Amino acid sequence: MTRDARRPRRTLQMAGAAAAALLALSACSSSDDPSSTSDSSASSSAKLSGTVTVFAAASLKESFHTLGKEFEKEHPGTKVVFSFAGSDTLAASITGGAPADVFAAASPKTMAIVTDKKDAATTPATFVRNQLEIATLPGNPDKVASLKDLTKSGLKVVLCDKTVPCGAAAQKALDASSLKLTPVSYEEDVKSALNKVVLKEADAAVVYKTDVKAAGDKVEGVEFPESAKAINDYPIALLKDAPNATAAKAFIELVKSAEGQKVLTAAGFLQP
Known part of the structure; x- marks a missing residue:
């Protein structure tokens, strides 16, 4: 009787010890695993920095200056530098080797000058239209x-x-x-x-x-x-060999975002 009564207690004690050991082991693995820690901290602490060079059609000057300031405010440590001119002039500069991250053209035809030379890293996306x-x-x-x-x-x-x-x-x-x-x-x-x-x-x-x-x-x-x-579509693309591709992608996303569209439509542009 006494022997039989002790068995369940001993079994429970062993089970409890095993569970405690398992919990300790899992706690160790989640806190000490360098890959899981570094991955999460890297994604949360990743920051954009450096200069983003944007070649943009002259008609985008006021809107893009506003968006550039907003981008720099959202990402301290970045700077957006613009070159505004006729889209054909900008396209010729890009295909001629001028260093830039982003090209925003006032027509698909002028964007094609760049894409035909394989100087765009992404497929151009229409972000606004103009009349x-x-x-x-x-x-x-x-x-x-x-x-x-x-x-x-x-x-x-x-x-x-x-x-x-x-x-x-x-x-x-x-x-x-x-x-x-x-x-x-x-x-x-x-x-x-x-x-x-x-x-x-x-x-x-x-x-x-x-x-x-x-x-x-x-x-x-x-x-x-x-x-x-005669309404013009305005395409935007990341350029091949962009010096600051990561930040450039983020700027393009801002342009296409609801926030960016609000700035552009307020300036008189039409939705794509």
């Missing part, structure tokens, strides 16, 4: 109300060069309307075209809605229906 508008002098003294009005004799009109997305889009709109327009000059990018009106060196220019909005009261915008037939 044309006529910029006139404040108060619209020449009473420009349509694209056809730009063909009036004596009216000084400027266009972007046909190799630049805004120039190609303007020509597309003119062709769709069977209109012929002889500008006083072709400008290298959309900001240069707009500046001609701001400086009163031209009476009107065909630019993007975003540029008219950015200029504020320095110009007056005139919409025209033909612009709907």
Whole structure:
């Protein structure tokens, strides 16, 4: 009787000791396993740093400056440096070997200059679209109300060069309307075209809605229906051999995020 009564107690004691040993072992393995600790700490402590160089279409200047500041605020230790120009000029620089991390073009055609040379590391993604508008002098003294009005004799009109997305889009709109327009000059990018009106060196220019909005009261915008037939998609891509690929990817994600889209649509861009 006494012997039988002791057996269960001894069994329970042994089971309890085994369980305690097992718990101790598992605690050891979870806290002392260098791979699990380093993996979790690495992912939680990973920080972006360094400079991100972005080549972007001139029409993105105001929006991207805002996003660049936001990126630097979210990731202390980073700096976003921009080069703004006509997309064709930027594409030529990239294929010529200029070091950059990101390319944001104002048309798929100019992005293709880069992708055809295998200089993009990711497939370009359309992140916004843009539509044309006529910029006139404040108060619209020449009473420009349509694209056809730009063909009036004596009216000084400027266009972007046909190799630049805004120039190609303007020509597309003119062709769709069977209109012929002889500008006083072709400008290298959309900001240069707009500046001609701001400086009163031209009476009107065909630019993007975003540029008219950015200029504020320095110009007056005139919409025209033909612009709907010449809307430009804006693609963005990580570049091959990007000096700071990790941070560059994060910047692209910001541009495509809800936060980035809010900034871009506030500037007048259309959703992709």
